[in-house]
Amino acid sequence: MNPLENIRIVLVEPQSSGNIGSVCRVMKNMGITDLALINPHERHDWEEARRLACHAGDLLNARKVFPSLEKTVADCTVVAGTSARTGLHRDHAGLPREIAPIILDSAAYHKTALVFGREDTGLTKEELAVCTHIINIPSSKAYQSLNLSHAVMVCCYELFLLAADSSYQPPRERSPETSVEMRERVYERWSQMMIKTEFCAPEKLEHMMLGLRRIFSRGKLTDNDARILLGLAQQSLWVVDQWKKRKESSEPPI
């Protein structure tokens, strides 16, 4: 299967109708067809979007709408979010050219997603946490903020070039990568484990979980891996239960 067909472009709460249309054009130019919008607002001028989509009106019509990023990418393996900010994610962020082979390798077998934030404020911390990879588009210090459709262009261009490169061969897959849905179940169970085992104070949990998300996103995570991680947390939680029960029964009655 053509890996480009397994790549979903996700726009989170896009503000400009024209940008949505321009993104459709960029996608069709670069052989990518799956568009998802998260919470597009009601005042969108779809005629304006259609005008800027030009001959990519079919992609605009076929857009899917979702209420949250987690729901949008539930069936995806690799989820690459774009961010201009550095900070927490600096060490994990990669150039579009570095992340493109990771997306394409996975897209040969699975749904993958490229996520673009709001025109003004980008992606939230919570949305970035759902992403397995962060893309940082290089730009001049004189003016760093790219127009939404230009950011999509750069990422799609790198993917299109790589897919068209006759020397590129996706790796032979050994075991299937796990989906965002399964990953999120792992992270939820692990959060419970962190708190209940008293490994981590509640106010430190968010930071700790971001670190763990990064660790588990660095390489591929298969369904088997996810089941092991789930089981491990499950077992920990069972031990905590036993311990609490024993503690209660050994305490003298009040």
Added chain:
Amino acid sequence: MNPLENIRIVLVEPQSSGNIGSVCRVMKNMGITDLALINPHERHDWEEARRLACHAGDLLNARKVFPSLEKTVADCTVVAGTSARTGLHRDHAGLPREIAPIILDSAAYHKTALVFGREDTGLTKEELAVCTHIINIPSSKAYQSLNLSHAVMVCCYELFLLAADSSYQPPRERSPETSVEMRERVYERWSQMMIKTEFCAPEKLEHMMLGLRRIFSRGKLTDNDARILLGLAQQSLWVVDQWKKRKESSEPPI
């Protein structure tokens, strides 16, 4: 000197005011500042252009306007034109990533230009002839035509990446490259030579000259090279004159 400062973005008869503004934004995002417009029409909505330029209004204000491509790039060495068409130029066209080092190598020492045609019809045959290199931006067969600002984005992105790559070193220049103005003088003199020496029928001249332009654009042409080529044609024309005079004087009077 920063080679990006020696790169001029040339828009030939742009039709959409919004596109001009979007191109300014792309340029500033990618560290390129020199914008030239050829024959912008009088009905342009400069407020619309300014809106889309966002924080790159300074580039829009500093735009230069020219009446022809030849005048716009007279001081440039490498002139890379973008074309979606193949045909005559197919063998000479390169990908943005292939042409970027050629532009940047020259921009370390000289003015260079990246030329983008009209939104609907691109560059004319005559304009492509002025270009020393042709860039072909890869795109999907499903929809090949890129929006103007997206085409500029792809080319500028490749140049910005290359310029920012710490392993990139422009070549040490040995002798200065010649300008478009000097090249055009060579081609004009050679056209006369072709006709006067009866090497080429007038109706075949255009095709022949395109071939010669390609030959002389393949590598660098220095000022010295250009002077040699000019001299060679000059000498040929002198010989033709002598021959014609002799022919006339040896013909019997009517």
